[in-house]
Amino acid sequence: MKRSRTMQAIAFEWRVGRRRRDVAVLLLALTPILLARELLLLPAPTPPGVGPELPAGGVDPVVLLQRGYQLWASVGSVSLDAFPIGAVCTGLLSCWLVASEFDTGTIRTRLVRDSSRPRLLVGKAALGLALSGLVAASTVLVGVAVPPAAHGLGLLPYVDAEAFDLGVIGTLAALVAVNVWAAATGLLFAVLVRSVILSAASFVGAWAVVATLPSVGLPPEVTRWMPTELINALLAAGAPAGSNHASMSGAAFFAPVPVPVALATLALVIAAEFAATAIVFGRRDITV
Amino acid sequence: MTALAFDRISKRFGMIDALTEVSFAVQAGSVTGLLGLNGAGKTTAIRVCFGLLNPTSGSVRVLDGAANSRPEPGVLGGLVSRPALHPHLTVLETVAIYGALSARGDSITRMSDRLLKEFGVEGVARRRVGALSSGMRQRVGVAVAFCGRPSVLVLDEPTESLDPEGVAMVREAILRRKAEGVAILLSSHLLPEIEALADAVVIIHEGKVVAEGTQDQLRQRPHLQVGFDSPEAARRAKEALNGQMIGAESDDSDQRLLRVHSEDGAAVVGLLATAGLYPSEVRHVRQSLEQVFLRAARGHR
Numbered sequence: 001m002k003r004s005r006t007m008q009a010i011a012f013e014w015r016v017g018r019r020r021r022d023v024a025v026l027l028l029a030l031t032p033i034l035l036a037r038e039l040l041l042l043p044a045p046t047p048p049g050v051g052p053e054l055p056a057g058g059v060d061p062v063v064l065l066q067r068g069y070q071l072w073a074s075v076g077s078v079s080l081d082a083f084p085i086g087a088v089c090t091g092l093l094s095c096w097l098v099a100s101e102f103d104t105g106t107i108r109t110r111l112v113r114d115s116s117r118p119r120l121l122v123g124k125a126a127l128g129l130a131l132s133g134l135v136a137a138s139t140v141l142v143g144v145a146v147p148p149a150a151h152g153l154g155l156l157p158y159v160d161a162e163a164f165d166l167g168v169i170g171t172l173a174a175l176v177a178v179n180v181w182a183a184a185t186g187l188l189f190a191v192l193v194r195s196v197i198l199s200a201a202s203f204v205g206a207w208a209v210v211a212t213l214p215s216v217g218l219p220p221e222v223t224r225w226m227p228t229e230l231i232n233a234l235l236a237a238g239a240p241a242g243s244n245h246a247s248m249s250g251a252a253f254f255a256p257v258p259v260p261v262a263l264a265t266l267a268l269v270i271a272a273e274f275a276a277t278a279i280v281f282g283r284r285d286i287t288v
Numbered sequence: 289m290t291a292l293a294f295d296r297i298s299k300r301f302g303m304i305d306a307l308t309e310v311s312f313a314v315q316a317g318s319v320t321g322l323l324g325l326n327g328a329g330k331t332t333a334i335r336v337c338f339g340l341l342n343p344t345s346g347s348v349r350v351l352d353g354a355a356n357s358r359p360e361p362g363v364l365g366g367l368v369s370r371p372a373l374h375p376h377l378t379v380l381e382t383v384a385i386y387g388a389l390s391a392r393g394d395s396i397t398r399m400s401d402r403l404l405k406e407f408g409v410e411g412v413a414r415r416r417v418g419a420l421s422s423g424m425r426q427r428v429g430v431a432v433a434f435c436g437r438p439s440v441l442v443l444d445e446p447t448e449s450l451d452p453e454g455v456a457m458v459r460e461a462i463l464r465r466k467a468e469g470v471a472i473l474l475s476s477h478l479l480p481e482i483e484a485l486a487d488a489v490v491i492i493h494e495g496k497v498v499a500e501g502t503q504d505q506l507r508q509r510p511h512l513q514v515g516f517d518s519p520e521a522a523r524r525a526k527e528a529l530n531g532q533m534i535g536a537e538s539d540d541s542d543q544r545l546l547r548v549h550s551e552d553g554a555a556v557v558g559l560l561a562t563a564g565l566y567p568s569e570v571r572h573v574r575q576s577l578e579q580v581f582l583r584a585a586r587g588h589r
Contacts, residue, residue, distance in 0.1 A: 009389070012389045015381070015388075016385060105372030111338065112340075112365070113362075113432075114389050116358055116361075285341045286335070
């Protein structure tokens with residue numbers, strides 16, 4: 001049966017991408033690196049300063065992250081600790097896959113054969129998502145191999161587990177959303193700056209902002225719509241649900257955003273990023 | 289039948305006009321040579337043709353498609369600048385995946401084999417592109433350009449860095465496609481190549497078409513060769529003619545000869561006589577393509 005042009009474009013990206021040594025090396029190296037990190041760098045059973053000063057009623061995981069505490073988010077006995085690193089890898093891969101074609105000029109050869117830029121983007125996005133799936137699988141493997149119990153830890157008693165527990169389905173959705181967000185952000189930076197080095201640096205910068213942007217001074221009505229907070233919360237394996245969490249200062253860090261709303265907001269951000277990518281890539285001249 | 293038509297294409301980069309109202313057409317079953325000095329706008333025109341650059345105004349039409357519409361993959365093929373290929377793929381994989389992207393009812397395996405043979409790269413089919421010499425990479429790039437039996441081929445310096453055998457292979461491939469009815473736009477700095485292959489020639493200078501026509505039409509434009517007894521007489525004659533706004537240039541090979549841009553020999557002789565200059569010979573000459581090209585380019589400086 002004859003394949004559609006879109007399927008041909010996806011097949012082209014897959015056939016080119018699967019033979020890339022740089023990508024293969026990154027994917028193969030990821031699992032042992034994450035395993036080594038879990039086994040060697042995260043043995044501390046108790047975050048520094050954790051103790052009586054934290055309220056017994058539970059505290060927002062994002063607050064703990066912002067204060068430098070480590071969280072051992074998990075679904076059942078599977079650790080989710082490696083997922084944020086996996087998402088960073090997804091974003092960098094996304095930058096790499098697209099921007100390297102500008103660096104080497106191969107995007108010109110590709111577009112000369114089929115000048116449809118939307119088809120090319122669909123092919124790239126499909127490959128990026130497939131690779132992000134491999135990255136996610138790698139982090140799951142690490143999470144299964146080194147569950148929180150390997151650190152001698154259970155859920156920390158001062159974390160409000162009920163408040164941010166998404167369940168298995170919700171957690172998977174959150175992880176997919178964060179990975180897709182990383183891929184979309186990487187893609188956007190790649191078509192904006194058209195250089196592996198610059199787009200990767202931009203992505204890392206954006207990631208750092210997302211992970212560290214202090215939004216605690218803003219009112220909850222504002223922060224509830226900020227992807228920064230949503231992504232951060234999702235990375236900590238939980239969007240706030242139902243009610244605000246108590247915090248050390250007593251101020252609310254999150255407005256009561258149900259999980260579906262949090263995910264929908266992130267989906268809107270992702271859609272906006274894809275749209276911006278399509279517009280920029282579709283209209284700008286290719287001069288390489 | 290017109291297979292590729294540029295209609296008043298302009299392209300501006302910031303304050304620079306790279307192309308200004310460029311119009312010309314390429315007919316099916318013919319080769320049109322695109323000539324111009326470095327930076328004249330040839331590659332910009334070709335990039336516009338492939339949709340890599342968006343024209344500031346004007347349109348490109350491929351076959352009977354709409355203006356500035358993207359043709360179906362495989363209809364338009366070609367090469368822009370030096371070939372940029374994935375270095376980690378083998379030669380066979382490279383030709384096959386680009387062939388699959390733009391195949392039009394052809395067997396990919398058969399097409400790949402045919403192209404590898406046609407451009408003399410079947411011996412390195414299993415080698416990675418990144419490990420090839422620049423000449424062999426160029427051959428692979430040309431093979432990719434010919435993938436999928438395109439109806440319109442646009443080739444930008446296809447023989448750059450090729451050895452004589454490679455040049456001959458590309459030349460034969462172009463003539464074969466021309467015989468099959470393919471419309472070919474060939475950009476090259478190598479005038480003998482254009483002279484040997486092109487039915488029509490378009491000369492671009494500073495983003496504008498300054499001459500266009502068949503080789504015969506361009507070569508038969510008025511041109512007199514006027515000879516004198518001494519270089520000094522020729523120099524004075526040149527000044528006299530230029531003073532009357534008639535273009536005249538010294539011949540590099542013989543300082544006693546002038547090339548005069550006029551077809552009216554009697555008028556030129558009469559004008560020289562009023563200045564006390566009497567040529568020893570006056571004759572019409574047919575120009576080489578190089579002379580046509582240089583004259584067109586220099587005449588617009």
